[in-house]
Amino acid sequence: MTAKENLFAHVAATPGAAKLDPIIVAHGIRRSFGGLTAVDVEHLEVQRHAITALIGPNGAGKSTFFNLLTGFDKPQKGEWSFNGDSLQSHSPAKVARAGMVRTFQLTKALSRMTVIENMRLGATGQGGEGFFTALVPPLWRAKEAQISVKAEELLTRFKLIDKKDDFAGELSGGQRKLLEMARALMSDPEIVMLDEPMAGVNPALTESLLKHIVELREQGVTVLFVEHDMHMVRRISQWVVVMAEGRIIAEGPPETVMLNTAVQDAYLGAHHDTDLSEDLS
Amino acid sequence: MDFIGLLTDAGRELFAPTTAAFALAAIGLNFHFGMTGLLNMGHAGFMLLGMYGYAITVREIDKNGGQFLGLPVGPGATIVIGILVAIVLAALFGLLLGWPTLKLRGDYLAIVTIAAAEMVRFLGRSQSFKNLTGGSTGIRGTDFKGPFESLSPFPDRQVTVGPFTMHGSISTSWWLVVISWSVVAVAALLFWRLSRSPWGRVLKGVREDEDAVRSLGKNVYSYKMQALVLGGVIGALGGVLWSFGSAVAPDSMGRPTTFWIWTSLLLGGAATVLGPLLGSILFWTSLVLVKGLAAMFIPDSWLDPTELEPFSLMLVGVTLMVLVIFRPQGILGDRRELAINDR
Numbered sequence: 288m289t290a291k292e293n294l295f296a297h298v299a300a301t302p303g304a305a306k307l308d309p310i311i312v313a314h315g316i317r318r319s320f321g322g323l324t325a326v327d328v329e330h331l332e333v334q335r336h337a338i339t340a341l342i343g344p345n346g347a348g349k350s351t352f353f354n355l356l357t358g359f360d361k362p363q364k365g366e367w368s369f370n371g372d373s374l375q376s377h378s379p380a381k382v383a384r385a386g387m388v389r390t391f392q393l394t395k396a397l398s399r400m401t402v403i404e405n406m407r408l409g410a411t412g413q414g415g416e417g418f419f420t421a422l423v424p425p426l427w428r429a430k431e432a433q434i435s436v437k438a439e440e441l442l443t444r445f446k447l448i449d450k451k452d453d454f455a456g457e458l459s460g461g462q463r464k465l466l467e468m469a470r471a472l473m474s475d476p477e478i479v480m481l482d483e484p485m486a487g488v489n490p491a492l493t494e495s496l497l498k499h500i501v502e503l504r505e506q507g508v509t510v511l512f513v514e515h516d517m518h519m520v521r522r523i524s525q526w527v528v529v530m531a532e533g534r535i536i537a538e539g540p541p542e543t544v545m546l547n548t549a550v551q552d553a554y555l556g557a558h559h560d561t562d563l564s565e566d567l568s
Numbered sequence: 569m570d571f572i573g574l575l576t577d578a579g580r581e582l583f584a585p586t587t588a589a590f591a592l593a594a595i596g597l598n599f600h601f602g603m604t605g606l607l608n609m610g611h612a613g614f615m616l617l618g619m620y621g622y623a624i625t626v627r628e629i630d631k632n633g634g635q636f637l638g639l640p641v642g643p644g645a646t647i648v649i650g651i652l653v654a655i656v657l658a659a660l661f662g663l664l665l666g667w668p669t670l671k672l673r674g675d676y677l678a679i680v681t682i683a684a685a686e687m688v689r690f691l692g693r694s695q696s697f698k699n700l701t702g703g704s705t706g707i708r709g710t711d712f713k714g715p716f717e718s719l720s721p722f723p724d725r726q727v728t729v730g731p732f733t734m735h736g737s738i739s740t741s742w743w744l745v746v747i748s749w750s751v752v753a754v755a756a757l758l759f760w761r762l763s764r765s766p767w768g769r770v771l772k773g774v775r776e777d778e779d780a781v782r783s784l785g786k787n788v789y790s791y792k793m794q795a796l797v798l799g800g801v802i803g804a805l806g807g808v809l810w811s812f813g814s815a816v817a818p819d820s821m822g823r824p825t826t827f828w829i830w831t832s833l834l835l836g837g838a839a840t841v842l843g844p845l846l847g848s849i850l851f852w853t854s855l856v857l858v859k860g861l862a863a864m865f866i867p868d869s870w871l872d873p874t875e876l877e878p879f880s881l882m883l884v885g886v887t888l889m890v891l892v893i894f895r896p897q898g899i900l901g902d903r904r905e906l907a908i909n910d911r
Contacts, residue, residue, distance in 0.1 A: 359779065383785035395780035397773050408773050409784050413766045416786070418794055421767035422758075431766065454904060467780075474785060 294337055295526055300539030300547075303330035310335040310478055310509050311356065311387075316365030318348075318355055325351045326362065327533045333478075338500065338510045340520040340541070343530035344554055349513045350392055352530065353482050357389045358382040370477070384411065386477035392486060392513070396463040398456030402447060405455050405466060406438035407431070409473030438473065445469045445499065461492035468499060472508075479503065481512035485519055497523050517545060529553065574860035576731050581852040585740055588748035589810040590852065594833045594844030595755045596802030602839035603763060604795040605775030607678035610665075611803050612825035613685025614658050616818060618804025619811040620692060621654035624700060626712040643715035650712075651808060658804030661688075662797035670792045677796075685826065692818040706817035709739065716812055717743070740813045748809050752845065755802055760841045771795055772839075831888050837898025846899060851884070858883050 298304050309332035318326040326348040333339050341349050354360035356367060358379040367374055369387055377385070397405050407413075413434060414420045415427025442448040445465045450458060455466060464484060471479050484500070485493055501523055503510055514520050520527060520541055527544045529537040531553035537544055544550060581587055593615055600606040629636050629646050636649055665684055669677040691697060693704040701707065720737030727736045735741045762768045770791050773781040778788050807821070828851065836847025859880040862871070871879060897903065 357783070359782070378787070379779075379782040380785050380787050383783055388785075389783050391779070391783070395777045395783075397776035397780060399776055400769075400772055404769055404772075407766070408769055408781070408786075411785055415766035416770050418762075418767055418798075421762055421765035424761075424765070427766055457904075470784070 294334055295540060298334075298526075300537075300543065302535045302538055304332070304538050306332040306334040308335045309333060311367065311369055311511070313356065313367035314365060316352070316355060316362050316367060318351060318360065318362040324533050326355060328352060328365070328530075328535055331528065331535060333509070333511055334526060335509050336504065336507055337525045338504050338512070338523055339526045339528060340524035341511060341513045341528050341530060342515070342517070342520055346532075347530040347553075348533040349530050350482055351533075353389065353480055353513060356382075357387065357480060383474070383476075386474075387480065388471040388474055388476040388478075389480040390464075390467045390471055390482055390484065392482040394460065394463040394467050396455040396458065396466055399454055401452050402442065402455055402458070402466060403435070403438055403451040405470055406442060406473055407434050409470040410434040410437070411474045434473075441469045441472055446495070461488040461496075464488055464496065465492070465499070468496075472503075476508065478509040478511060481510065483513050483515070485514060485516060493519070571864075574857070574864070577860060578853050578857045580732055581856050582849055583745055583749065584852065585744045585748040585813045586810060587848050587852045588745070588752050589806045589813075590829060590832055591752050591806075591845045591848035592748075592755055592809055593803045593806030593829050594836070594848055595752070595759055596799040596804075596806060597829055597833050598759060598838060598840075598844050599762075599795050599799035599802065601833065602843075603759075603768060603775065604771045604792060605674065606792060606796060606799075607674050608681045608796070608799065609678045609826060610681030610683070610685025611829050612821040612823065613681070613688040614661060614800040614803035615807030615810065615825065616685070616688050616692060616821035617657045617661055618654040618807030619816045619821070620701060620707075621657040621804070622650040622808045623707045623712040623811055623816045625650040625653040626715060627707065630712070630714065643718045646715045647719070650715075651805070654804045654808050655801050658800045659797050662800035663793065666793045666796045670789055670796065682823070682826075686823070689818045689822055701818070702816070704818065706815055709811075709815040712816075713739070713812065717741070744809075744812050747812070751805065751809060755805075756841055756845060763839070763841070831885075834892055834896075834898055835888055837900035840898070840900040843898055843900045850899075851888075854887070855880060855884050 294307060298306060311331070311333040313328055313331045315330075316326060316328045317324065341352070343349050351360065355362050356374070358374065358377050358381065361376070369382075369385055372385070374382055374385070397408070400408070413427060413430050415431065420426050439448060439451070442451055445468070447462060447466060447469065450462065455463065458466060468479070468481065468484065481500070484496055488496060497519065500510055500512070524541050527539060527541045528535055529544060529547075529550050536549045536553055537547045539547065593611060596614070597608060597611050600608045626646055629641060629649065634640055634642075634646070636646070641649065661684070665677070665680055669680045692701045695703055697703070717737050720741065720743035722736035722741065722743045724737055725735070726733055727742055729742070734745070737743045770781065770786050773784075773786070774788055774791055782788050832847035832851045833844050834847070835850055836843030836845065859876055862876050862880050862883075863873070
């Protein structure tokens with residue numbers, strides 16, 4: 288845990304705090320649907336090589352913010368960069384190729400494809416994905432073999448290797464989450480963005496999911512994840528960003544961020560500790 | 569009508585050039601629907617464009633005294649130019665249809681394709697283009713079939729093979745049978761090769777979930793466009809094959825044709841290599857069988873002879889509905905795929 292101290296030792300626990308070495312910098316991002324402002328983030332920096340959690344009550348705009356950062360949705364205004372390069376008006380595919388890969392809240396396993404084919408699809412640099420190259424197998428067979436080796440390594444790590452020839456649709460909900468995460472790793476991303484990785488996963492698999500997320504950081508991958516469960520957040524994240532009503536209301540280390548009154552108000556309501564008995568009598 | 573005659577007629581449908589033309593069109597649709605999940609409801613439009621592109625080009629070259637852009641061309645080159653025109657037209661049609669719709673949800677493509685196919689047909693049969701398309705009567709076979717028939721290595725007379733008698737070279741001929749099924753074989757091979765390539769894998773991913781494929785860094789729009797154009801071009805070639813054996817008539821390529829191709833594909837099994845072939849063969853054979861049997865056993869007082877055709881189509885339709893209800897993956901489909909079809 289020494290790395291943790293080093294990375295965040297001098298970071299102020301205030302919304303929009305500057306980080307030592309930010310991989311993502313977002314500024315003035317605003318997305319509204321009609322009259323409703325879903326996301327209004329003034330400033331956010333995400334620390335490289337760390338696990339950052341994005342939490343907040345339902346409807347706080349976490350998933351929308353994820354969609355904006357990864358190109359699946361477009362904000363009305365705002366700018367954001369990844370490794371110093373602007374990602375504005377990039378397609379989701381381009382964002383992914385730049386090294387920022389996401390997963391989805393509702394798991395998107397490709398049901399009628401086998402587990403190993405799901406994995407292979409995650410790889411980058413396969414020339415056989417071009418139409419004319421695809422017609423000439425000798426041009427892509429070698430690369431395909433490389434990809435398969437890597438896919439099987441990852442499947443072994445995620446304990447899905449026994450299922451490799453099953454259709455992804457035959458897996459349990461938790462296994463699909465694992466598959467989606469493993470598939471995201473096929474492209475060696477610099478950052479993985481996990482949208483509620485623990486949702487709907489049974490406790491036994493939750494443990495292994497948490498372990499995998501920690502392993503990712505140890506291998507130098509940056510992780511940004513959305514989660515509801517504070518208990519999970521406290522266990523694995525090094526920094527917590529709290530959103531409510533589209534804004535970032537607090538940032539800080541997991542041990543102390545929940546003590547922040549703004550956070551407690553957001554989660555429990557501003558009058559949660561007011562005695563209402565007087566009004567009733 | 570005797571029973572043996574009926575069986576011979578039905579047997580002829582097993583390998584008839586029209587069956588091959590439909591099988592080829594169904595392979596094109598298989599690239600759309602089976603591999604990529606695109607709902608193309610206007611496949612007949614692609615076929616009709618192919619027919620027009622080929623027939624008009626060949627007719628005009630013939631009218632020019634065998635010259636194309638001032639250069640003399642032989643029958644072989646004439647056919648190649650005709651086919652190229654058909655391919656280019658279908659590709660442009662695919663690009664035009666895909667450009668606004670492929671960024672939207674799948675249903676929009678279905679709506680646009682069904683309307684666009686009807687537009688092709690109505691433009692073809694309108695009086696304004698009568699000089700080009702021949703209006704609603706279409707283009708007579710004699711205007712453009714010459715070059716293809718002249719290349720036939722088969723004898724210029726009726727040839728009998730087993731119980732089947734056909735002309736060697738003219739119209740629905742043995743020559744056309746050989747060429748048609750060769751083209752179908754090449755297309756099936758192409759499907760087999762591509763469906764087992766990384767390219768096909770991306771398309772299957774798109775079929776399953778577009779956003780997931782986007783999140784893995786693939787340009788989904790481009791892949792859908794490639795599939796739409798490729799399948800459309802194969803459909804147009806199906807139209808060319810069809811026109812080799814008969815005239816070009818716009819009304820023979822209306823909505824029913826599109827649905828027959830869909831039926832063939834679903835019957836045989838979408839996303840399988842041989843499904844479109846098997847489906848097309850079964851469809852045409854059973855149609856002839858049902859029609860023949862109805863003519864034999866249903867007295868005229870019950871059903872007027874003119875009603876036999878719609879009646880048998882209806883019966884085939886019901887049979888297929890039953891098949892699709894009880895075996896939705898088609899005859900050659902993978903059972904396991906059904907179990908997880910949770911949508």
